[in-house]
Amino acid sequence: xxxxxxxxxxxxxxxxxxxxxxxxxxxxxxxxxxxxxxxxxxxxxxxxxxxxxxxxxxxxxxxxxxxxxxxxxxxxxxxxxxxxxxxxxxxxxxxxxxxxxxxxxxxxxxxxxxxxxxxxxxxxxxxxxxxxxxxxxxxxxxxxxxxxxxxxxxxxxxxxxxxxxxxxxxxxxxxxxxxxxxxxxxxxxxxxxxxxxxxxxxxxxxxxxxxxxxxxxxxxxxxxxxxxxxxxxxxxxxxxxxxxxxxxxxxxxxxxxxxxxxxxxxxxxxxxxxxxx
Amino acid sequence: xxxxxxxxxxxxxxxxxxxxxxxxxxxxxxxxxxxxxxxxxxxxxxxxxxxxxxxxxxxxxxxxxxxxxxxxxxxxxxxxxxxxxxxxxxxxxxxxxxxxxxxxxxxxxxxxxxxxxxxxxxxxxxxxxxxxxxxxxxxxxxxxxxxxxxxxxxxxxxxxxxxxxxxxxxxxxxxxxxxxxxxxxxxxxxxxxxxxxxxxxxxxxxxxxxxxxxxxxxxxxxxxxxxxxxxxxxxxxxxxxxxxxxxxxxxxxxxxxxxxxxxxxxxxxxxxxxxxx
Numbered sequence: 001x002x003x004x005x006x007x008x009x010x011x012x013x014x015x016x017x018x019x020x021x022x023x024x025x026x027x028x029x030x031x032x033x034x035x036x037x038x039x040x041x042x043x044x045x046x047x048x049x050x051x052x053x054x055x056x057x058x059x060x061x062x063x064x065x066x067x068x069x070x071x072x073x074x075x076x077x078x079x080x081x082x083x084x085x086x087x088x089x090x091x092x093x094x095x096x097x098x099x100x101x102x103x104x105x106x107x108x109x110x111x112x113x114x115x116x117x118x119x120x121x122x123x124x125x126x127x128x129x130x131x132x133x134x135x136x137x138x139x140x141x142x143x144x145x146x147x148x149x150x151x152x153x154x155x156x157x158x159x160x161x162x163x164x165x166x167x168x169x170x171x172x173x174x175x176x177x178x179x180x181x182x183x184x185x186x187x188x189x190x191x192x193x194x195x196x197x198x199x200x201x202x203x204x205x206x207x208x209x210x211x212x213x214x215x216x217x218x219x220x221x222x223x224x225x226x227x228x229x230x231x232x233x234x235x236x237x238x239x240x241x242x243x244x245x246x247x248x249x250x251x252x253x254x255x256x257x258x259x260x261x262x263x264x265x266x267x268x269x270x271x272x273x274x275x276x277x
Numbered sequence: 278x279x280x281x282x283x284x285x286x287x288x289x290x291x292x293x294x295x296x297x298x299x300x301x302x303x304x305x306x307x308x309x310x311x312x313x314x315x316x317x318x319x320x321x322x323x324x325x326x327x328x329x330x331x332x333x334x335x336x337x338x339x340x341x342x343x344x345x346x347x348x349x350x351x352x353x354x355x356x357x358x359x360x361x362x363x364x365x366x367x368x369x370x371x372x373x374x375x376x377x378x379x380x381x382x383x384x385x386x387x388x389x390x391x392x393x394x395x396x397x398x399x400x401x402x403x404x405x406x407x408x409x410x411x412x413x414x415x416x417x418x419x420x421x422x423x424x425x426x427x428x429x430x431x432x433x434x435x436x437x438x439x440x441x442x443x444x445x446x447x448x449x450x451x452x453x454x455x456x457x458x459x460x461x462x463x464x465x466x467x468x469x470x471x472x473x474x475x476x477x478x479x480x481x482x483x484x485x486x487x488x489x490x491x492x493x494x495x496x497x498x499x500x501x502x503x504x505x506x507x508x509x510x511x512x513x514x515x516x517x518x519x520x521x522x523x524x525x526x527x528x529x530x531x532x533x534x535x536x537x538x539x540x541x542x543x544x545x546x547x548x549x550x551x552x553x554x
Contacts, residue, residue, distance in 0.1 A: 009536045010499070010536065010537070010540070011536040016536055063341050063535065069540075220287075254287045255286055259345070262345070263288055263289045
């Protein structure tokens with residue numbers, strides 16, 4: 001494992017750092033950002049994962065959310081992966097919602113995607129091992145949040161590893177990818193036609209299992225992808241039928257952008273810290 | 278005056294709005310952004326002006342500073358102009374620090390710039406008249422802040438209208454443009470060779486006059502343009518010789534970016550609100 005430091009900028013007393021590295025899991029060069037709080041008291045600090053949406057890189061959340069103020073206030077590290085494998089030799093598609101920039105946080109089984117598109121294992125295994133080496137005084141406690149495609153990613157990753165991630169939250173997530181255009185397109189390409197396999201990557205299916213971490217979801221009412229891509233009906237039905245505890249809240253007048261995310265990120269950090277402290 | 282609404286996004290309870298309009302002063306189409314706090318109590322609200330730096334548009338501050346949280350907290354409107362005239366028919370230069378994107382907040386006297394490059398009058402007169410129509414319950418109180426070239430702009434504009442702007446603040450401003458490469462290049466082009474005219478646009482000269490508004494300046498020690506472009510020596514000498522009150526503070530380890538600005542913007546808003554309330 002060889003990390004190359006690209007940027008290190010002081011922010012709110014802590015450090016906003018960017019690295020590149022060669023990913024064995026994704027078979028390509030990858031970039032990620034991590035925020036390390038000042039930790040002046042040398043206490044144990046937890047780690048929040050942020051998964052971004054379609055077309056994003058690690059920069060969107062780093063530059064537009066204002067999260068560093070909250071991470072420093074709560075003394076928590078934040079890891080921000082890229083959203084997909086990238087590069088000339090990585091499979092791609094002309095569409096913005098498939099291929100590079102649209103990894104969907106699954107492990108692909110179909111050609112030409114299977115070689116590189118393994119974002120789930122990259123995040124859960126390879127990047128997690130790297131995070132261990134980068135967070136000083138790591139408390140061992142992790143949680144996960146994300147936006148849109150990354151909200152789907154946070155829910156699926158968190159629920160598939162319910163013992164490990166202490167809390168899950170999402171802004172305007174794709175809650176039922178098997179049933180909406182973005183998800184159907186991506187799952188058909190990456191996973192093929194076996195719907196039993198699709199269910200393993202659908203939050204509305206995973207929420208049927210007992211023992212899930214606490215979940216907070218925030219959705220803007222003026223989101224131009226709602227409800228078509230972000231419909232919550234099936235998910236909330238399954239929450240109720242299976243006696244799960246999920247806080248699903250709508251915010252009047254907010255859209256799909258970082259203006260929405262930044263407005264409510266403080267609530268999400270407070271929610272996570274209840275389970276990370 | 279005809280405004281075209283381009284975007285209206287809810288942010289922290291208020292509205293982040295973007296308009297285009299034809300500027301008579303600049304003789305071209307211009308874009309600007311304005312934040313209007315929720316003003317739930319229908320109180321009188323003041324207005325802060327933000328002037329951006331080289332290469333920026335109104336988007337940089339809108340998307341990267343997190344200012345909306347502070348504007349909503351303090352119930353203050355914020356006006357964010359573009360940094361220069363723009364368009365096919367507007368004079369330009371291949372360099373990033375001259376021409377479009379580099380208006381320097383002066384009124385140009387030299388060809389080919391004099392026709393369009395009148396950012397000072399645009400902000401003080403034309404855009405101010407527009408602001409009056411956009412801010413409901415305006416208290417009539419204004420202040421001004423900015424970054425780098427826009428820090429120079431905020432200081433010069435604020436000091437040339439000391440009765441009008443109740444406070445001035447700047448992040449990493451060009452404090453002595455007559456003596457540093459960016460300023461010499463811009464002033465030579467826009468103002469010609471008459472150094473007496475240059476003095477009218479140099480904060481280190483203007484600070485010699487009595488009756489200036491309260492001023493706060495914040496500078497990062499790891500700023501890659503400091504001290505070459507941002508040297509404070511002459512300015513602070515003149516502050517002292519003329520018994521002015523200026524708070525000039527350095528922040529260890531911070532660079533020239535919005536990671537720096539966002540880290541200390543809360544201090545600047547608190548400073549302004551002392552004089553705007």
